[in-house]
Amino acid sequence: MVGSFLNVLVARLPLEKSVVWPSSRCFSCYRPIRLLDNIPILGYLRLRGRCRNCGAGFSARYLWVELGTGVATLALFAVEVVLNWHDVPALKVNPAVMPAFFPAAGMAMFAYHAVLLWCLIAAAVIDAEHRIIPPMIPYFGLLVGVVGGALMPWPWPNPAAAGVVTVPGAPPGAPWSLQEFWGQIPVGVQLWPFYGPTFDFAPPGSVQLGLMNSVLGALAGSLVVRAVKALFELGFGREAMGLGDADLLMMAGAFLGWQVAVLSLFVGAGAALFLKVIMLIAAGKEKEPQSSPVSGEFTDARELPFGPGLALGVVVTWFAWPWIGPGTQYLFFDGVTLVLCVVVMFGGLLAAGLLLRRPAPEPAAKV
Ligand SMILES: [Zn+2]
Incomplete structure (x- = not known):
């Protein structure tokens, strides 16, 4: 699901579009993508990467x-x-x-x-x-x-503990190098x-x-x-x-x-x-x-x-x-x-x- 959101960023941020509105839609016919078709990975595979309405291929x-x-x-x-x-x-x-x-x-x-x-x-x-x-x-x-x-x-x-050197065995002030x-x-x-x-x-x-x-x-x-x-x-x-x-x-x-x-x-x-x-x-x-x-x-x-x-x-x-x-x-x-x-x-x-x-x-x- 995060990958799906990253795809939205990849598609919209370079064009300076809003990443929250509108909902995902086909870049070709602009119809919203149905909820079930928008399921990450499975939605893409089930429709073989094509739009349900117009058949345009998605990248x-x-x-x-x-x-x-x-x-x-x-x-x-x-x-x-x-x-x-x-x-x-x-x-x-x-x-x-x-x-x-x-x-x-x-x-x-x-x-x-x-x-x-x-x-x-x-x-x-x-x-x-x-x-x-x-x-x-x-x-x-x-x-x-x-x-x-x-x-x-x-x-x-x-x-x-505050102020205590945390490198094991190092006396206070000793170089950590x-x-x-x-x-x-x-x-x-x-x-x-x-x-x-x-x-x-x-x-x-x-x-x-x-x-x-x-x-x-x-x-x-x-x-x-x-x-x-x-x-x-x-x-x-x-x-x-x-x-x-x-x-x-x-x-x-x-x-x-x-x-x-x-x-x-x-x-x-x-x-x-x-x-x-x-x-x-x-x-x-x-x-x-x-x-x-x-x-x-x-x-x-x-x-x-x-x-x-x-x-x-x-x-x-x-x-x-x-x-x-x-x-x-x-x-x-x-x-x-x-x-x-x-x-x-x-x-x-x-x-x-x-x-x-x-x-x-x-x-x-x-x-
Ligand atoms: Zn379409």
């Missing part, structure tokens, strides 16, 4: 988004709550004590993260179709991300705090910490895309990314923190390449360039929008955290290393842009 996207959203949501629940993939200490249910798969904390975590997943799906599908990400999606996500972050501050659902001495940072709903040892004005488990995690995550997600875009384009000489991508990563940062947001951009670049290879294999032959009916931009069918790759990058980074986290803890919690990384990264981007620089294609000569 297969309706079926795939409904199926994909359902499967992805189920997978999120299985992985986060049932399997406790992120090894959240508070979710380790002792079957002898609590014979339930549904601890309340796990359900809250699942609900919060499901909103992010759904926003990512909607943004990726719209970007794939229209090369735009309607701002309503990332800004709605930002709002949920910040409010949820304030209500479930790191290390929630793990217990945190030294995980070989004090162990790993416990993962919460907000995966990590923005810095550690945490500051006195934002102790673990406080509303201030949750808010700062979300706001700094959103700022970092937005700024890293803008910085990479500006630097790369300075060297490359042509436009490389849209600002919709900055909004998408801003939303992800509000839910998952700045560390995940920043890494997602680079994982996302790899994911976009991967998707491009898949598309090239699937397409087989080159398609004619086509223009989007919404943005009016003339796009080449061989070029892919970055949104789907970036959304996939966020999901991959998020669920690869059991491996990425221990490998990057020394980096993210050490100020000097952090500054060095930023300098090397920005210098590398400028150099990459310059190396890839090509003259703009000459317009075809008229005969």
Whole structure:
């Protein structure tokens, strides 16, 4: 049912239509779709993707988004709550004590993260179709991300006495980058705090910490895309990314923190390449360039929008955290290393842009 609603967003948001009125209807004959025909997946399959009245064919996207959203949501629940993939200490249910798969904390975590997943799906599908990400999606996500972050501050659902360092074994004030001495940072709903040892004005488990995690995550997600875009384009000489991508990563940062947001951009670049290879294999032959009916931009069918790759990058980074986290803890919690990384990264981007620089294609000569 959520997938069905996401389909409504995908069909209407790029056209700036209302998403609540009127009810679903055929795009061809404008007759309302009957309640039973509007049942997700089954309705589409029963009518073989055609309108009951006029027989016009509906895009297969309706079926795939409904199926994909359902499967992805189920997978999120299985992985986060049932399997406790992120090894959240508070979710380790002792079957002898609590014979339930549904601890309340796990359900809250699942609900919060499901909103992010759904926003990512909607943004990726719209970007794939229209090369735009309607701002309503990332800004709605930002709002949920910040409010949820304030209500479930790191290390929630793990217990945190105010002012107490939560990394097991770390003496007060000891650098958290030294995980070989004090162990790993416990993962919460907000995966990590923005810095550690945490500051006195934002102790673990406080509303201030949750808010700062979300706001700094959103700022970092937005700024890293803008910085990479500006630097790369300075060297490359042509436009490389849209600002919709900055909004998408801003939303992800509000839910998952700045560390995940920043890494997602680079994982996302790899994911976009991967998707491009898949598309090239699937397409087989080159398609004619086509223009989007919404943005009016003339796009080449061989070029892919970055949104789907970036959304996939966020999901991959998020669920690869059991491996990425221990490998990057020394980096993210050490100020000097952090500054060095930023300098090397920005210098590398400028150099990459310059190396890839090509003259703009000459317009075809008229005969
Ligand atoms: Zn019709």
